[in-house]
Amino acid sequence: MKRIFFRVIFALGLAAGLSGCIGVSYYAQSLKGHVEIMAARKNVERLVRDDATPEPLRARMRAASAIRQFASDALDLPDNQSYRAYVDIGRDYVTWAVFAAPEFSLVPKVWCFPVFGCVPYRGYFAKQSAVRTAAELERDGFDTHVSGVTAYSTLGWSSDPLLSTMFLRDKTYLAALVFHELAHQRVYINDDTAFNEAFAVAVETTGVRKWLRAAGDEAGLSRYEAGLNRSADFVALVARTKSELAKIYAGPGSAAQKRAAKSAAIDRLRTRYRRMRDRRWSGYRGYDGWFDVPINNAKLAATSVYSDQVPAFIRLFELCSGDYPRFYTAVRRLGRLDRAKRGAALEAATSCE
Template structure:
């Protein structure tokens, strides 16, 4: 279920380079990023070079046009990000480790200077991520490890296009670029849910605008179908979280809660199969997510990034689709303190 996973990528590096809890963690973060930055190649030169494979040249040409669209039409930052390319020769650029207590949906957080607290730790090395997850599991926590496609340094360095970003079609690539650049446009220290929902709103509205500008009606229909499935998926997870929250807040014994937790997750899988076979006409793109183990960490990682998206898109509509006005309105809300920030977003009746 790569689509939801990659929404977590935006600040993984930020959490890594912003601070550390051990020298080894800092070292792997810095080394991983430096290696990628050292391998960058200019997109324009690669497009012009006769030695560049035709398929790669086509994708980079599309990426270059998408990057221009981001600045010209979405008022996203005009800088050197996504104007270079790196083939990282692996399936994920980083791995995110999430954790949550056995009987709680509140994720474990790690705090770093400058970037605040985030509900995961990012690793450039899969082995390190796996070892970290094992250590957390030994402490009795539910853990979840997710490979991610892209990351943003929030404008601290010139983020490159990565080979992992080109594995799917141009619509997917456009959504990634718009999402990651949105993090450079606005980032609230320590509020991952707000940051990610904002980026998803820019990604969603921007991708729609890009597809309409290209006259790609078929692509727009596919994209909207994917968004509806994503909303259905998040709805299934949200319902299960509500059910589990009631279990965890009850007076049941640990043994009884464990049994009810397992039964609740079984119901989630059953509801998914019903949704897949009836509402989605057999679409199986989420099968891998449901076939793998599900626990509190996985549920928390999935849901925290989708709950505020409708409110952001409603605010975008109140701003008449004007991106600078939308960003200014979001900035005013972002300057508030929690929980006033989330309440102001939810209650917004005008753009200003």
């Protein structure tokens, strides 16, 4: 499964200023889940030195430590205590994110939180809570999508640990997660998730390339680039369907007619995917899971959060000559613009200054 749905900034509840029963219970579960994880942390260096540490875990910790150091030394990412401790959480996902969108709109529902601003998802440490929230939203007429999350960020408010969920794949996947999450600590603009996520994906992408080249891992770099190409194909495929749906929703017709046209557009998306998978991708099936479960507006809208602005950020990085401090300064400068002007300024950028 691709990276798009595996990273969410998890909005932790800060007790000050909260009101309402639903609000209190939501923030309580957020805080409880995070505190339990923080209490279970084990120092990475001690795990490496401890003779009682199983060799497979020791090897993972050595790799993670080297990746963490590379992030600060080569990518100018924060040199703090984040990702210098480890927690085995004993499950495949650390949180579950709920996305929602109206039945005839691709604009996602947003939730607002103290400190972190507004985001187009709501995160839970218990899957049943996420599923229950999705069901409530569906009763209100929303399309919903629940996605498992392997890592989350507190934006440096606490020392985020490495999680066992971050080691479910190879070292390249781990490096991508660490670089991405630390990027959120370097630059974060309230109330603009698409900007924040695309920026972090750009840091992740350029960082992984640099890390693989530094390691002399040409085979790994080739695999990574092939994965990026498939990701771009997938995003373009989804974008085509979103364009079709936008026309359907804005056009004439009854709710029943729009519902039928929506279903037909999603069927065409699946058909196009199978054709692309079997021909262009030579049978690569890594995205089958995404297509094998229901597809709706919430799921399609969530894709855009992580992908739409990535090419523009990578182009800006190249305009900054691959210099990370200059790139971060340029991104912060864009972040100070009004949100309505920010995306256009990013797309129109012709220099790093």
